[in-house]
Amino acid sequence: MTQVAGPARPARPQPQRTCVGCQQVRSKRELIRIVRTPDGQIRVDRSGRQPGRGAYVCPRLECLESAIRTHRLERALGQPISGAVVEELRGGLQSV
Numbered sequence: 001m002t003q004v005a006g007p008a009r010p011a012r013p014q015p016q017r018t019c020v021g022c023q024q025v026r027s028k029r030e031l032i033r034i035v036r037t038p039d040g041q042i043r044v045d046r047s048g049r050q051p052g053r054g055a056y057v058c059p060r061l062e063c064l065e066s067a068i069r070t071h072r073l074e075r076a077l078g079q080p081i082s083g084a085v086v087e088e089l090r091g092g093l094q095s096v
Contacts, residue, residue, distance in 0.1 A: 020055050020063075022063050022066065024058070028056070034056070036078065044092035055067075061093060
């Protein structure tokens with residue numbers, strides 16, 4: 001008895017997100033999520049699943065710097081970002 005293959009399934013589309021630094025649309029997996037948690041902390045979300053308001057940046061320091069310099073990251077997260085948090089984000093981005 002031979003099996004007949006059914007119609008091929010189309011591939012599922014990958015979620016797309018925009019980098020707040022360079023404004024390029026990329027696959028969600030290629031970007032790093034920065035999240036403002038419900039208690040107001042801002043941190044790098046390595047899992048991409050932490051609750052809170054998120055913004056995406058490319059894994060390049062230039063994109064993070066651009067997002068900070070132009071205040072796009074602050075607007076996306078809806079909260080001002082202190083200098084200490086900026087340094088923490090730089091360190092978190094370099095460790096990824």
